[in-house]
Amino acid sequence: MNKNVKIPIIFLVLLTIGSTLIYFGSRNDAVTVAKSIKSGVLTADEINVAFQNVGGKVLTRAVQESQYVKKGDVLMVLEDTDTRLAIERLKAVIAGQEASIRQEELAIKIAENETNLAEEATWRNIEAVQANLDAAISARDFTQTEYERHIQLRKAGGVSQSQLDSTRNTYISAKMSVVQLQSQLSTLMVGATSEQLAQFAKTKNATGMTLQSIINARQTIQNRHNQLTQLHAQLSQSQAELEQLQINYQRLTLVAPEDGKVLKLMYEDGELVPTGAPAVLLETDRKYVDIYVNESMVNDYQPGTTVTANVVALDKQIKGKVRFATVAPSFADLRMTRERGQADLTSFQVRIYMDNIPHLLTGMTIEVNDAKHH
Known part of the structure; x- marks a missing residue:
């Protein structure tokens, strides 16, 4: 067989055998x-x-x-040095804030008691001034009558000019006392409603009357309550920061999860x-x-x-x-x-x-x- 034909045939046979073995192997x-x-x-x-x-x-x-x-x-x-020192500093700050809160709470309680006492005292003072005013009005009316009578007597020559002048001075003094007591009473009753004033005129009892001075005092106390709330908020923030520092202190120790x-x-x-x-x-x-x-x-x-x-x-x-x-x-x-x-x-x-x-x-x-x- 021709060599040029024999070699391709041999390769073709080997390729066929190999492919068969690969396929079934x-x-x-x-x-x-x-x-x-x-x-x-x-x-x-x-x-x-x-x-x-x-x-x-x-x-x-x-x-x-x-x-x-x-x-x-x-x-x-x-x-842990830095974190430990930060914890100690923050604990001192918290102790100071707690002391400030206790101080403010006590001061507010004292102010409330003083305001309640002042309100009660002002009611009684109004009643006392009203009584003094009533007495002053009576004294004024009496001195006015005496003064007018002395005027007539002076015209008739029954009293001297000095007696008339003395009576007039007493009358003027009584009028001034009434004016002063009226002004004092008006000042004490600032803030009262017209209904409360009418009720007081009938009963002469000032209990329950609204007073501007007491309103101002209680508003001041309310403002201190707001300041106390702010102190509590600052304390809560410091406590949260302390808790975070304490957590971070624990996290300085790495443990297996x-x-x-x-x-x-x-x-x-x-x-x-x-x-x-x-x-x-x-x-x-x-x-x-x-x-x-x-x-x-x-x-x-x-x-x-x-x-x-x-x-x-x-x-x-x-x-x-x-x-x-x-x-x-x-x-x-x-x-x-x-x-x-x-x-x-x-x-x-x-x-x-x-x-x-x-x-x-x-x-x-x-x-x-x-x-x-x-």
């Missing part, structure tokens, strides 16, 4: 393996533990890398930690594995479904629970342009959280067999 590509065994690498949730709203110099590192910690264990402590293994400590003793910066990387006990299934199998892996898997390194069975099943990224889809010309198949990512068993470490291979799935 077992392949270890990801798509083929995923049809029989769903496997993945065990992964653990990691959390960055940070000092919340506080920062400062590292005073103590209570743990080391790879150390297993329990929830609440101390991880790192910051220097849950059980896990310390992967990394970000700061050494004496280093400054910025506010809110992560300080410890913690690997939690929440371990999971992600597997990929096609759309015809995804209904078997609904959230909450319990599955059984094999830990290859430990050769042990382990149970897990499906957390979610969601559409996988496009790179995991099987396209018809790939081998065998299959139709497009969308892959779904299934996350399974596994039960914790001794010696189970992240990075181990977990196989979820369809036969073990229930």
